Amino acid sequence: MxxxxxxxxxxxxxxxxxxxxxxxxVFSEPEEPVITSTQKTRFMMDTAVEIRAIGIDSxxxxxxxxxxxxxxxxxxxxxxxxxxxxxxxxxxxxxxxxSPEVIQLIETxxxxxxxxxxxxDITLGNLIELWDFGANENYIPNATEIEAVLIGVxxxxxxxxxxxxxxxxxSGSMIxxxxxxxxxxxxxxxxxxxxxxxxxxxxxGGGDIATIGTKGDGSPWRVGIQDPRESTQLLGIIPLIxxxxxxxxxxxxxxxxxxVRFHHILDPHTGYPAxxxxxxxxxxxxxxxxxxxxxxxxxxxxxxxxxxxxxLAGFEAVIVDDEGExxxxxxxxxxxxxx
Ligand code: ADP
Ligand code: MG
Numbered sequence: 001m002x003x004x005x006x007x008x009x010x011x012x013x014x015x016x017x018x019x020x021x022x023x024x025x026v027f028s029e030p031e032e033p034v035i036t037s038t039q040k041t042r043f044m045m046d047t048a049v050e051i052r053a054i055g056i057d058s059x060x061x062x063x064x065x066x067x068x069x070x071x072x073x074x075x076x077x078x079x080x081x082x083x084x085x086x087x088x089x090x091x092x093x094x095x096x097x098x099s100p101e102v103i104q105l106i107e108t109x110x111x112x113x114x115x116x117x118x119x120x121d122i123t124l125g126n127l128i129e130l131w132d133f134g135a136n137e138n139y140i141p142n143a144t145e146i147e148a149v150l151i152g153v154x155x156x157x158x159x160x161x162x163x164x165x166x167x168x169x170x171s172g173s174m175i176x177x178x179x180x181x182x183x184x185x186x187x188x189x190x191x192x193x194x195x196x197x198x199x200x201x202x203x204x205g206g207g208d209i210a211t212i213g214t215k216g217d218g219s220p221w222r223v224g225i226q227d228p229r230e231s232t233q234l235l236g237i238i239p240l241i242x243x244x245x246x247x248x249x250x251x252x253x254x255x256x257x258x259x260v261r262f263h264h265i266l267d268p269h270t271g272y273p274a275x276x277x278x279x280x281x282x283x284x285x286x287x288x289x290x291x292x293x294x295x296x297x298x299x300x301x302x303x304x305x306x307x308x309x310x311x312l313a314g315f316e317a318v319i320v321d322d323e324g325e326x327x328x329x330x331x332x333x334x335x336x337x338x339x
Contacts, residue, residue, distance in 0.1 A: 038058040045069065047205060088169060115308070119268070120296035123155050127146070179248075225238065251278070281319075297317060318336065
């Protein structure tokens with residue numbers, strides 16, 4: 001008898017506990033999503049890439065953004081033997097089928113080649129290879145060597161078959177997307193952050209920066225422009241909301257021999273480093289465009305470069321010429337804070 005009473009009491013208690021639990025799970029508030037701030041740096045694309053993001057699950061979003069940069073580097077790097085760009089270069093003279101994404105970025109690049117009348121030219125791979133700025137050899141090629149590789153530098157000779165996603169470059173040519181791919185990678189990683197719901201972010205990829213929204217407190221991201229000759233000093237500050245800023249400078253990859261600076265932005269018409277300016281910063285909606293344009297304007301020089309920027313809608317520039325004078329495009333004059 002006693003046993004039965006105990007059993008009933010226990011069953012009764014269990015029922016009450018179950019009801020309380022069910023009530024609690026139905027009527028309790030759903031868990032609030034937690035907004036976090038994440039800042040991470042990784043060495044990618046031959047540079048330190050830093051991503052700052054504020055939002056729900058920001059750490060995961062940042063990891064996905066880095067993964068996207070890795071994917072793009074794997075497609076576009078001339079230095080990776082199994083990239084699609086290497087496959088085009090290894091089969092110069094033949095049609096090569098590649099991803100639609102590769103065709104698309106090459107087509108965008110070719111637009112900047114045309115727009116700059118060849119100041120930007122993605123077929124200068126062999127020239128870049130000849131100078132080999134990464135190798136620390138401080139090697140200055142002679143005129144004969146330069147002439148020989150310049151024969152293969154002509155963006156007009158790149159053929160694209162969009163139907164088949166195929167591309168052909170002449171034998172003796174090599175393409176190099178080093179002047180645009182970093183910007184593209186930064187744009188794509190920004191898309192990944194946006195898709196993950198991130199509303200405030202900044203991606204720094206060497207000289208290429210893209211932003212989402214404001215800093216989080218409502219104020220714009222503020223990007224400093226480095227003094228090209230004094231790495232710890234800033235020349236000015238530009239506020240950014242949802243846009244990008246890209247700088248090409250002669251201080252990124254260079255060597256100095258007998259007092260002369262040799263750097264990695266080459267004039268495809270002469271085969272030698274471009275000399276008229278020392279730094280070009282472009283503000284644009286997309287970093288890929290800003291990246292190509294900053295390299296193009298660097299080669300065109302202060303006058304033709306500034307004219308090109310003024311003729312395009314949606315682009316602004318800050319140019320530092322070889323005498324240290326600063327040139328600011330008309331739309332940026334009231335926005336930039338010069339220091
Ligand atoms: P960084 O890579 O330092 O950010 P840039 O965006 O100016 O600087 O790109 C320089 C790279 O672009 C070079 O390393 C080379 O791969 C490529 N390049 C150099 N000169 C030219 C040019 N005239 N046209 C197209 N690409 C260029
Ligand atoms: Mg560039």
